[in-house]
Amino acid sequence: MNAATAFNNGFWKKLSGRLINSRPDQTPESGSRNYSPFWVLVQKEFGDHLRSWRFTILIGIITLACIGSIYAAVTAIQAGVKSQQTDTSFLFLQMFTASDGSLPTFVTFVSFLGPLIGIALGFDAVNTERSKGTLSRLLSQPLYRDDFILAKFTASLLLISVVLFSLGLLVMGLGLFVIGYPPTPEEVLRVLCFLVVAVVYVGFWLSLSIIFSIRFRQTATSALSGIALWIFFSVFYSMIIGLIDKATAPADSAGIGEQISHFNWMLLLNRISPSYLFSEATSTLLMPGVRSLGPLTTEQVVGAIASPLPLTQSILLSWPQLICMIAETAICFAISYVLFMRQEIRSRA
Amino acid sequence: MESFAQAPIIEMSRLTKKYGEQTAVSQLDLTIHRGEVYGLLGPNGAGKTTTILMMLGLTEPSSGKVRVCGLDPARQPLEVKRRVGYMPDDVGFYEDRTALDNLLLTARLNGIPIQDARIQALELLERVGLQHTLTKRVGAFSRGMRQRLGIADVLIKKPEIIILDEPTLGIDPEGVRELLELIEQLSRNEGLTVLLSSHHLHQVQQICDRVGLFVQGKLIASGNIESLAKQLDDDGSVTVELSAAPWSKELDERLSGLDGLLTYKGPDVSDHAYSSVLSLDAVITGTRDLTSEAARTVLDCGASLFGIRRKQYGLDDIYHRYFEGGGQLERSNGIQ
Known part of the structure; x- marks a missing residue:
């Protein structure tokens, strides 16, 4: 966790430092803004992504998925309200978490398709430049190598935030329009927090795919490795944990201490997977009724009033998950940094 | 041409690069003076490109010392890269951008404000004869046009040294002539130091003040054509x-x-x-x-x-003497 905060501090200091003080030896002329190489690269990357077909296709898929999930959510909410089954507190948040069963919820879509955006934006970040011969030309300009991968990461992350925030706000707007039930400020804040968590989650997959793009010279290999990990974590990982769980579960007659320690072990294993962390964090943020993410004994629950948690408490509950995801991203970034820093840059090799 | 008595601009001493067991460059000593046109001559795989990469800090030497403008490329890469323009062999551009966009990117990475960059880029494109293709995407460029754009790309940062790796590879004879003329002009008129590598002997012979002959990672001879012949002509007959x-x-x-x-x-x-x-x-x-x-x-x-x-021994004879029959050379040309 320390590493993560140190990384963040350094990162932002660097960003602000570079933006303001790009080249001290040149006096800035009026009207001409002189960006540092880092921001020039970020701009270029951002533009490249926006122009690319890949991005258009991704946006298409994700928008369709969102419309589908909104439809499912709205029908579920309307049916629920009519039959008086739905808890009307935090009704607005159910736009994101409810479904009539025909399609997954918005949150599920984000947790499933988010990695795909990350991988799609990052898998060819470095190896395409290498194979097209632009890498050696670029790196013979006065620019730090870490700036290069950081610019790739930042540009893609910026794009991801723009996409996720616009989708999230779009869902809110549509929800407002369709169910006609205005959100409270707390609900808006909760949705914004959820979007931030989603950006961090996709950022993890982005930095993972950047590692692959540095390690593998072929874009196909790098894309496949990314997708393999994505499928592993979103499909197989929970199955494997399930198997381990069954194999090592203590007998029903075992003491409560043993039961709890087993449960905690399984939880820890599950939490290695970023998608599990993401689902924990989002469920805390979007369902204020979630009071704990671990096991609670009857003793602990006694005397608790079954009411929703305030926003600050929900954030507190999901904070470790968020930090874990940031730390995982930072680790990926550190690995790509180490891999790339001392690599030899030959043209088209 | 031996009268260049100014401070050396590129210095290499006992420079060695090993890839595992294989030695790509071995114990290289080479000094290049300001304003000189120096040709690195040798067959493919002789270690020319590796030497160039070490000068730019794009790869680290295993041992030995490089100084470019008195700076260590491994320690102060940014300072070196600000002064040196490098055109890799088979230079790559962003294919879906125009020539102007590509040049502007390089200019801005070098901290040139956008308005100045545009003026300079237009000037340079005219100079290399690409003024009519400003809005054409680089993907549609021919090999020769890319190479000329590469020269413009190298010049836009106003370097002190330009390093060209195989600049004439794959261009037609007329294109080669124009390119060499351009390089010669740059060196003569602007006092640029030019280092170019090639395995085309005649092209190097035409424009280089001095030539270094590279074989299997070793610099076996260095000097102008006459002294090279003398150095290699062991019996003096x-x-x-x-x-x-x-x-x-x-x-x-x-x-x-x-x-x-x-x-x-x-x-x-x-x-x-x-x-x-x-x-x-x-x-x-x-x-x-x-x-x-x-x-x-x-x-x-x-x-x-x-x-x-x-x-008299021309470089041709020297070349053939060291690259026995040139069979390997022909083959490697064929691949390109």
Whole structure:
């Protein structure tokens, strides 16, 4: 966790430092803004992504998925309200978490398709430049190598935030329009927090795919490795944990201490997977009724009033998950940094 | 050209690069002076590109020292890269952007404000003859156009040194001529130091002040063409070819009796050929220049001299001597 905060501090200091003080030896002329190489690269990357077909296709898929999930959510909410089954507190948040069963919820879509955006934006970040011969030309300009991968990461992350925030706000707007039930400020804040968590989650997959793009010279290999990990974590990982769980579960007659320690072990294993962390964090943020993410004994629950948690408490509950995801991203970034820093840059090799 | 007494701009001493067991560059000592055009000559895989990469800090030397403008490329890469323009072999551009966009990106990475960058980019594109293709995407460029854009890309940062790796590879002869002319102009008019690598001997010969000959990671000779020939010409012999008629036995004998003669190869004659009016050839190799003596001998014997030529070692001969037959060379050209 320390590493993560140190990384963040350094990162932002660097960003602000570079933006303001790009080249001290040149006096800035009026009207001409002189960006540092880092921001020039970020701009270029951002533009490249926006122009690319890949991005258009991704946006298409994700928008369709969102419309589908909104439809499912709205029908579920309307049916629920009519039959008086739905808890009307935090009704607005159910736009994101409810479904009539025909399609997954918005949150599920984000947790499933988010990695795909990350991988799609990052898998060819470095190896395409290498194979097209632009890498050696670029790196013979006065620019730090870490700036290069950081610019790739930042540009893609910026794009991801723009996409996720616009989708999230779009869902809110549509929800407002369709169910006609205005959100409270707390609900808006909760949705914004959820979007931030989603950006961090996709950022993890982005930095993972950047590692692959540095390690593998072929874009196909790098894309496949990314997708393999994505499928592993979103499909197989929970199955494997399930198997381990069954194999090592203590007998029903075992003491409560043993039961709890087993449960905690399984939880820890599950939490290695970023998608599990993401689902924990989002469920805390979007369902204020979630009071704990671990096991609670009857003793602990006694005397608790079954009411929703305030926003600050929900954030507190999901904070470790968020930090874990940031730390995982930072680790990926550190690995790509180490891999790339001392690599030899030959043209088209 | 040996009179460049200014401070050296590129210095390499005992520079070595190893890839595992294989040594790509071994114990290289090389000094390049300001304003010089230096040619690195050698077959593919001789270590030319690796040497260039070490100068730019794009790869780290295993041992030894490089100084570019007095700076260590591994420690102060940014300062070096600000002063050095590098065009890799088979230079790559962002294909879906225009030539102007590509140049502007390089300019802005070098901290040139966008308005100035645009003016400079337009000037440079005109200079390399690409002014009519400003809005064309680089993906549609021919090989020669890319190469010229590469030169513009190198120049936009106003470097002190330009390093061109195989600049003439894959361009048609006319394109090569124009490119070499451009490089020569740059060096002469703007005092740029130019380092270019090539395995095309004649191109290097045309424009380089000095040439370094690279074989298997070693610099086996360095200097201008004449001194290179001298360095490589271990026995110091001079070969004279002459043709004369009528050929007589006396002439044969007197030629083979010349002072300082190493080998003599007279014409393959039968007796009746001596009286013929046909001119016949002989090859004389001596420890010193025997040209005028041989000519005098021919005339003294009453024969007329049809031609005489002192054979000097061109780079061609040197090249072939070191790259045995050039078979490997032809093959590698074929691949490109």
